[in-house]
Amino acid sequence: MKKYILNRLGLSVVTMFIVATIVFFLTHILPGNVARRYLGKSATEDDLVRFNTKFGLDQPLFTQFYRWLRDLLTGDLGTSMAFNKPASELLLPAIGYSSRLALMSFLIIVPLSIAGGIVAAMYRGKLVDRILTVGGLSAAVIPEFVWAVTLILVFGVTLEVLPVTAFPTRGDPTIFSQIEHLILPSTALLLVLFGYIARITRASVIEALESDYMRTAVLKGLSRRRAVVTHVLRNALLPSIAVIASQVPYLVGGLVAVEIVFNYPGFGTILRDAVGGRDYAVLQSGVMLTSLVIVLFQLAADILFAVLNPRIRSRISE
Amino acid sequence: MSTAPSLELRDLQVQYTVRGIKKDVLRGISFSIAPGEAYGLVGESGCGKSTAAFAAMRYLPRNGSISGGQILFEGNDMTTMSADAVSNLRKSAISMVYQNPIAALNPTVRIGNQVAEVFELLGESESDALKHATEALTRVQIADVDSVMRRYPHQLSGGMAQRVVIAMALATNPRLLVMDEPTTGLDATVEAEVLDLVRDLRRETGTAVLFISHNLGVIRHMCDRVGVLYAGSLVEQGTTKEIFNNPSHPYTVGLLRCIPRGGLHKNTDRLDTILGTPPALGAKFDGCVFVDRCALVDDRCRTSMPEAVHVEPQHIARCFNHEKAQSMPRAIDDVQVTVSALANRPTTGTRLLNIDHLSKAFTQEGRTVRVVNDVSLSVGVGETLGLVGESGAGKTTIAKLILGLTGSDSGSNVVLDGKTLAATLSKRDVSDVGAMQIVFQNPDQALNRRHSVTRIVSRAVQKLRGLNSNESDDRAHELLSGMRVEASLHSARPSQLSGGLKQRVAISRAFAGSPQLVVCDEPTSALDVSVQATILNLLVDLQKQDGTSFIFISHDLGVVRYISDKIAVLYLGRVVEFGDSNQVFGGPHHPYTEALLSSVPNIDGSVRKRIPLAGTVPSPSNPPSGCVLNPRCPRMAGSGVEGLCTTVEPDLKEVEPGHFMRCHIPFDQLRITQQK
Numbered sequence: 001m002k003k004y005i006l007n008r009l010g011l012s013v014v015t016m017f018i019v020a021t022i023v024f025f026l027t028h029i030l031p032g033n034v035a036r037r038y039l040g041k042s043a044t045e046d047d048l049v050r051f052n053t054k055f056g057l058d059q060p061l062f063t064q065f066y067r068w069l070r071d072l073l074t075g076d077l078g079t080s081m082a083f084n085k086p087a088s089e090l091l092l093p094a095i096g097y098s099s100r101l102a103l104m105s106f107l108i109i110v111p112l113s114i115a116g117g118i119v120a121a122m123y124r125g126k127l128v129d130r131i132l133t134v135g136g137l138s139a140a141v142i143p144e145f146v147w148a149v150t151l152i153l154v155f156g157v158t159l160e161v162l163p164v165t166a167f168p169t170r171g172d173p174t175i176f177s178q179i180e181h182l183i184l185p186s187t188a189l190l191l192v193l194f195g196y197i198a199r200i201t202r203a204s205v206i207e208a209l210e211s212d213y214m215r216t217a218v219l220k221g222l223s224r225r226r227a228v229v230t231h232v233l234r235n236a237l238l239p240s241i242a243v244i245a246s247q248v249p250y251l252v253g254g255l256v257a258v259e260i261v262f263n264y265p266g267f268g269t270i271l272r273d274a275v276g277g278r279d280y281a282v283l284q285s286g287v288m289l290t291s292l293v294i295v296l297f298q299l300a301a302d303i304l305f306a307v308l309n310p311r312i313r314s315r316i317s318e
Numbered sequence: 319m320s321t322a323p324s325l326e327l328r329d330l331q332v333q334y335t336v337r338g339i340k341k342d343v344l345r346g347i348s349f350s351i352a353p354g355e356a357y358g359l360v361g362e363s364g365c366g367k368s369t370a371a372f373a374a375m376r377y378l379p380r381n382g383s384i385s386g387g388q389i390l391f392e393g394n395d396m397t398t399m400s401a402d403a404v405s406n407l408r409k410s411a412i413s414m415v416y417q418n419p420i421a422a423l424n425p426t427v428r429i430g431n432q433v434a435e436v437f438e439l440l441g442e443s444e445s446d447a448l449k450h451a452t453e454a455l456t457r458v459q460i461a462d463v464d465s466v467m468r469r470y471p472h473q474l475s476g477g478m479a480q481r482v483v484i485a486m487a488l489a490t491n492p493r494l495l496v497m498d499e500p501t502t503g504l505d506a507t508v509e510a511e512v513l514d515l516v517r518d519l520r521r522e523t524g525t526a527v528l529f530i531s532h533n534l535g536v537i538r539h540m541c542d543r544v545g546v547l548y549a550g551s552l553v554e555q556g557t558t559k560e561i562f563n564n565p566s567h568p569y570t571v572g573l574l575r576c577i578p579r580g581g582l583h584k585n586t587d588r589l590d591t592i593l594g595t596p597p598a599l600g601a602k603f604d605g606c607v608f609v610d611r612c613a614l615v616d617d618r619c620r621t622s623m624p625e626a627v628h629v630e631p632q633h634i635a636r637c638f639n640h641e642k643a644q645s646m647p648r649a650i651d652d653v654q655v656t657v658s659a660l661a662n663r664p665t666t667g668t669r670l671l672n673i674d675h676l677s678k679a680f681t682q683e684g685r686t687v688r689v690v691n692d693v694s695l696s697v698g699v700g701e702t703l704g705l706v707g708e709s710g711a712g713k714t715t716i717a718k719l720i721l722g723l724t725g726s727d728s729g730s731n732v733v734l735d736g737k738t739l740a741a742t743l744s745k746r747d748v749s750d751v752g753a754m755q756i757v758f759q760n761p762d763q764a765l766n767r768r769h770s771v772t773r774i775v776s777r778a779v780q781k782l783r784g785l786n787s788n789e790s791d792d793r794a795h796e797l798l799s800g801m802r803v804e805a806s807l808h809s810a811r812p813s814q815l816s817g818g819l820k821q822r823v824a825i826s827r828a829f830a831g832s833p834q835l836v837v838c839d840e841p842t843s844a845l846d847v848s849v850q851a852t853i854l855n856l857l858v859d860l861q862k863q864d865g866t867s868f869i870f871i872s873h874d875l876g877v878v879r880y881i882s883d884k885i886a887v888l889y890l891g892r893v894v895e896f897g898d899s900n901q902v903f904g905g906p907h908h909p910y911t912e913a914l915l916s917s918v919p920n921i922d923g924s925v926r927k928r929i930p931l932a933g934t935v936p937s938p939s940n941p942p943s944g945c946v947l948n949p950r951c952p953r954m955a956g957s958g959v960e961g962l963c964t965t966v967e968p969d970l971k972e973v974e975p976g977h978f979m980r981c982h983i984p985f986d987q988l989r990i991t992q993q994k
Contacts, residue, residue, distance in 0.1 A: 212421040219375055220486070221409030221439050223401075230435075234426045310426055310470040 078281025098266035117201025136195030166262035245301030322393035324526035326350035330387035341600020358541030419479035423471035430467030477508035510917035556633030578880035704882030752782035752831020759840035761820035782831030818849035897977035909953035
């Protein structure tokens with residue numbers, strides 16, 4: 001088991017390095033002279049040179065890459081050119097806000113989607129199954145920012161039951177007001193991800209329902225409900241773990257769009273501004289942090305999968 | 319207890335709904351099983367055997383429904399019972415053993431808990447249930463019960479898993495036990511052990527048994543009475559002795575004739591078949607269900623359904639012509655194989671393939687596992703070499719090494735038609751690849767589902783003979799027609815074909831490069847006996863016309879005996895006996911071969927004393943010292959050479975001309991002990 005975890009950890013490090021390489025060189029392909037953009041038309045050549053020296057932009061690309069990597073590993077996320085302060089000061093609070101939204105969405109999406117998948121599987125072919133699968137799929141094809149806007153229009157503007165921003169603007173934010181503000185953005189993400197996770201769950205529950213061991217359980221005399229709980233769910237939810245982990249990048253991507261629509265000071269908003277403003281350090285470090293989250297989720301899912309699946313567990317403990 | 323039968327089906331009709339259309343699966347079958355009786359159901363696949371078995375448990379697939387009749391358990395109709403009442407019966411009174419035991423166990427729950435669940439359902443506390451689970455597993459003679467309790471299904475062998483399932487089924491002393499192909503897929507030795515176990519437990523508990531099997535030998539040994547199912551109808555029923563000695567329905571007669579019984583050999587006997595295939599699910603009949611395949615059919619059969627006729631008081635047959643059934647003409651398929659023009663005749667002498675010191679060792683977790691150990695064999699031109707042995711003996715690995723699918727270790731030598739072949743396929747040239755081909759056990763997995771039949775064969779022709787696509791298509795059609803795959807099916811996909819036809823396509827593909835040697839790895843194991851017979855006949859014809867040699871792997875010793883000229887018996891990657899088919903089967907045998915042969919239930923009903931092999935096949939990563947068979951050898955004790963057996967590995971010696979054995983016990987001594 002230890003070997004397996006170390007192995008996965010090693011793979012995660014390799015993944016992160018590849019991501020770092022791609023992120024670094026891609027951001028440097030963005031067109032435009034950075035120094036000119038920040039210093040304005042009136043800046044002299046000397047000013048430009050000074051700016052480039054300060055941010056290391058005069059160095060060869062590979063030297064810049066090396067320094068950036070070295071800094072990242074020591075926890076230095078670089079300096080924001082736009083705000084002229086450490087990128088970490090911008091990113092860390094934003095990450096905090098985003099995690100709150102992500103966590104809330106995750107807590108809503110995962111149980112609901114899995115429950116939806118199970119119900120659809122148990123009543124497969126019936127009306128409730130049709131509604132869940134067709135509805136889930138239809139909702140998933142509409143982008144999250146469209147959902148976000150629609151939700152705002154319906155619940156925020158027309159019905160006026162929920163706030164239109166994701167962040168309490170007036171008074172002291174209590175935990176309840178925070179949750180209240182996060183309902184609409186989470187719902188937008190739920191609508192996009194529900195269909196996919198529910199579908200996979202449904203498929204694996206059906207597979208388990210039709211398995212020989214389920215038949216054994218029923219013919220042992222178990223009631224259908226008890227057989228489902230004790231024999232189907234554990235087997236059926238294993239694939240769902242992998243699927244949910246694979247959905248984390250989409251969740252993160254969706255988060256960016258939703259945050260912007262709901263005017264939420266998460267890192268999605270920060271990243272958007274960083275792209276617009278050619279704020280290399282913020283952009284690169286932001287993407288790196290996002291990738292780190294995704295890779296860690298994947299790692300956690302792999303380990304969880306192995307722990308829950310005796311077949312893999314015994315293979316890796318040999 | 320009343321005198322009511324344990325189980326009685328009365329005119330039971332079951333339908334499956336397929337794409338909204340109801341199709342008849344069981345067409346009113348009636349039989350009853352008395353307490354303590356064992357009743358066997360036989361028939362080809364798709365005839366409703368398993369449906370009948372599950373119906374006895376009041377369990378049908380989602381699309382299945384009972385459209386008429388009754389299922390009486392001890393006189394109570396299960397078709398009208400509430401779901402709870404049925405569950406209660408399943409908890410304590412009726413239970414089932416399944417075909418695929420490993421799949422029947424939950425992969426994520428420990429064995430102990432799965433067995434204990436049976437007791438928990440009866441209201442026992444967890445600790446009591448676990449204690450009883452230990453007892454239940456002990457009862458089915460599982461060694462090291464505590465360790466098995468903690469394991470997961472994938473950590474068990476097939477035989478062990480089947481013992482667990484049987485333990486679970488018998489845990490509550492059920493009054494009816496339904497067994498659906500309980501030994502299919504198990505080795506002959508394991509099968510014999512499982513059957514012995516069931517017999518002993520039945521003697522102990524007096525449980526009534528409904529036994530489903532396609533293996534007539536097993537049925538003959540296990541059952542008191544037999545029913546023959548065809549197309550969802552019970553066409554014949556009687557005591558086992560009556561059915562086997564005096565079959566009175568043409569279908570039963572046909573089934574019995576298809577089987578390669580001991581003594582039949584390809585050189586002297588052609589196997590009978592049952593022409594055609596069982597009707598599609600839900601086919602409609604005006605008359606007899608067997609009308610399309612029957613040799614005795616007349617006008618009456620086509621228009622009216624024959625009533626059940628009492629041949630003997632206990633023996634009924636649904637046939638107008640039942641008196642003539644046993645003298646009905648033989649059904650022999652006359653195959654005209656026309657590929658001889660392109661036969662690839664060997665150029666050097668009569669020996670086609672020579673294997674010398676073939677070895678393969680894998681490294682697993684730092685340990686060396688010798689899967690194939692110094693195997694030397696030869697195959698003559700136009701000859702069939704049968705490879706037999708329990709699973710794990712290395713049969714398939716040897717085939718892969720010869721074909722170059724797996725690279726053999728250095729020192730191994732494979733010579734085909736005078737030419738030494740490279741160890742791996744990628745280093746062999748096209749003509750070498752075409753000269754040796756393989757037919758797999760499961761044509762479903764071996765044929766590309768997305769390609770048409772023509773394309774599958776034509777691609778092989780293109781690759782192996784370098785023809786352009788028009789020429790290769792022509793050649794593919796020619797090959798397929800030669801293998802009796804009708805032209806109308808050439809553009810079909812494999813999924814549209816029956817198992818037998820798929821295997822014919824696979825054989826056509828193997829013959830695309832005009833091979834000199836074809837490896838057949840369990841080619842008929844997934845097929846019904848009637849289809850098996852046609853495939854075996856086809857292989858024999860091809861051999862006669864082209865002089866093709868075969869290496870034939872099968873766990874069915876009857877089939878191997880029928881088709882092979884030479885036999886190699888393998889144990890733990892070693893050849894323990896090698897010789898002419900009649901030498902190996904006739905004896906004196908190697909002690910391992912003897913045990914293997916004695917475990918096969920004979921179709922002719924002769925009772926042979928089973929020579930049991932103690933314990934299980936040892937792991938090749940840690941073989942026993944001395945002769946690898948010594949911990950299990952049935953003949954070592956009292957042989958006088960025990961000291962040698964446990965310390966020195968015997969060589970493969972020629973004990974009589976052409977007959978080789980790896981055993982310390984003198985040949986004459988084996989002859990004497992085996993005659994007793």
